[in-house]
Amino acid sequence: MSALLEARNLVKRYGSVEALRGASFEVRAGEVVALIGDNGAGKSTLVKCLSGAERPDSGEILLEGRPVVLDSPTTARQLGIETVYQDLAVAPELDPAANLYLGRELRRGGLLGRLGMLDKAEMRRRAAEHFRTLGVQVQSLDVPIGALSGGQRQGVAVARAVVWANKVVFMDEPTAALGVVQRERVLDVIRRVRDTGVAVVLISHNMPEVQAVADRVEVLRLGRRVARFTAADVSLEQLVGAMTGALSQEDAA
Amino acid sequence: MSGDAETTNGTVVTGETAGTGAGNSTVDNEGGAGLPRRTAWQRLVGASTFWIGLVLVALYAVFSALSPNSFPTLYNFQTLLIEAAVLLVLSVGMTFVIITSGIDLSVGSVLVFAGVAGAMTMEAVSPGGDATQAGVGTIALGLLLSLVSGAAWGLLNGLLIARFKIPPLIVTLGSFGAALGAAQLLTGGVDVRTVPAALRDSLGFGQTFQVPHMVLVAAVVTLFGAWLLHTTTFGRYTFAIGSNEEAARRVGISVTRHLVFVYTFVGLLAGLAGFMSLAYFGTTTIAGHSTDNLNAIAATVLGGTSLFGGVGSVLGTVIGVFIPAVLQKGFVIVGVQPFWQPIAVSVVLVAAVWFDQKRRRARDSGR
Numbered sequence: 001m002s003a004l005l006e007a008r009n010l011v012k013r014y015g016s017v018e019a020l021r022g023a024s025f026e027v028r029a030g031e032v033v034a035l036i037g038d039n040g041a042g043k044s045t046l047v048k049c050l051s052g053a054e055r056p057d058s059g060e061i062l063l064e065g066r067p068v069v070l071d072s073p074t075t076a077r078q079l080g081i082e083t084v085y086q087d088l089a090v091a092p093e094l095d096p097a098a099n100l101y102l103g104r105e106l107r108r109g110g111l112l113g114r115l116g117m118l119d120k121a122e123m124r125r126r127a128a129e130h131f132r133t134l135g136v137q138v139q140s141l142d143v144p145i146g147a148l149s150g151g152q153r154q155g156v157a158v159a160r161a162v163v164w165a166n167k168v169v170f171m172d173e174p175t176a177a178l179g180v181v182q183r184e185r186v187l188d189v190i191r192r193v194r195d196t197g198v199a200v201v202l203i204s205h206n207m208p209e210v211q212a213v214a215d216r217v218e219v220l221r222l223g224r225r226v227a228r229f230t231a232a233d234v235s236l237e238q239l240v241g242a243m244t245g246a247l248s249q250e251d252a253a
Numbered sequence: 254m255s256g257d258a259e260t261t262n263g264t265v266v267t268g269e270t271a272g273t274g275a276g277n278s279t280v281d282n283e284g285g286a287g288l289p290r291r292t293a294w295q296r297l298v299g300a301s302t303f304w305i306g307l308v309l310v311a312l313y314a315v316f317s318a319l320s321p322n323s324f325p326t327l328y329n330f331q332t333l334l335i336e337a338a339v340l341l342v343l344s345v346g347m348t349f350v351i352i353t354s355g356i357d358l359s360v361g362s363v364l365v366f367a368g369v370a371g372a373m374t375m376e377a378v379s380p381g382g383d384a385t386q387a388g389v390g391t392i393a394l395g396l397l398l399s400l401v402s403g404a405a406w407g408l409l410n411g412l413l414i415a416r417f418k419i420p421p422l423i424v425t426l427g428s429f430g431a432a433l434g435a436a437q438l439l440t441g442g443v444d445v446r447t448v449p450a451a452l453r454d455s456l457g458f459g460q461t462f463q464v465p466h467m468v469l470v471a472a473v474v475t476l477f478g479a480w481l482l483h484t485t486t487f488g489r490y491t492f493a494i495g496s497n498e499e500a501a502r503r504v505g506i507s508v509t510r511h512l513v514f515v516y517t518f519v520g521l522l523a524g525l526a527g528f529m530s531l532a533y534f535g536t537t538t539i540a541g542h543s544t545d546n547l548n549a550i551a552a553t554v555l556g557g558t559s560l561f562g563g564v565g566s567v568l569g570t571v572i573g574v575f576i577p578a579v580l581q582k583g584f585v586i587v588g589v590q591p592f593w594q595p596i597a598v599s600v601v602l603v604a605a606v607w608f609d610q611k612r613r614r615a616r617d618s619g620r
Binding site: 085 | 487492495497501503505
């Protein structure tokens, strides 16, 4: 099966610092790929390049085999690529449905819709439906999401990305701030999304989590891809070895 | 608001305590409609608008009881509304700005400038520079000039704030001084006093079925503001930007453009307020609006709009406008020195903000 989203030899410099030195990456439809690496390996920069937040200095990005230019997050979203940010990026004073539809509000039919009137009831109904199918727990749809627990808030943030993503979802440490039970729920959502045929890229420092949910693992080190594994066959030692440079697969880059 | 997430449902299990794993993660909120919908009563008592509204009703009742012959009269009610009309128009605009977590200190000066621009235009096209006998065409031209000049100041504010990233406090402090200075330059510091009699009779003092036209205009503006804020995408983006500007930007909302629109809208309303003031007072009242900005901000915040952005309502602002107005009228009528009014308003204002802060802290640290 060919890659859905592929990066080839991306280079990104910030001043004299080379964050990416010819990094490659690929993810196929319907799989969870964990992107791991030590701090400063270039994970965040790579994700920013692939989600339109940054533009690489050189290299190629291909979506379904065709080269694409991701010049803004909006462009990426229009192509079906969504991102769940580490710092959530939700509007705490708005309710869950309003957050889910933020920037994509449903309007009423006819003249009222053309005047900009929102169809709140329909958004609420569909939001409840999305939360249900994704297994996202939301205690109430009528309170601002700032009043929800961290796990529920994260659930809404994840739901917002995956509801609209029809190709790829990037998740930057989606479980970092969560407790054990909440973490399990988010991983569950990730599996459900994968089962719908969307590609999920998970950035994580948590190796047991990576092994639990990922189908494949790609390892970055010093701005390059240094190893690729099938998650089922890989041991913790191999992952750590690849991240620290003790082990490398020459062919991976 | 902090406590209203809880007991609305006995049956729904909260996310944290429910079981884990792939198998049973959907059982908690069965069906889209299974989520609890708050009853009308719960919504009502959960809203800070409700409580501040009670304060207003209580004040009105107390003054009516203290002075049953002179306070609760039609005439008194009408004057109360007329005197609040101009401030209400300013405060509706201020509500939008504060919800974006901005501020506009310039509204009073823009009001003056717009009044001067309108009045001088009407004089300029009238024979002998006396606009007293001017007709409908001249009045319409004056209105247009007031609206355009108000909107222009708002546009300038918005561009400086949104595009050049200068803090709203500084930008509007600047235009607060500049707009007033410009108005004084245009007039040489002397109020324009020839205002068309037709304007004064129609808008300034006119009534239809006991409803003063000043009040009618303010009511239309208020209803339009409430519609825009609470039912349209424009309003939704206003809340979203105030709640989390970065999140709004990331979902593709054009934050810069929206902020420019919001400040232009406030300027436009200040222009309208300037024209209303002209019709009511029959002069440009250049020196009379130095605290309009603070009154509008106080009314907005009193009505439950948060200075931190993301929270607020037009209905709350209406109530916030009338609490000081009722206090003022009431104190005069029952014979308390009216100097108590600003003190009483300040106490209520500080208390309102304190409650807002407490609510936020409870929420942020809560769970």
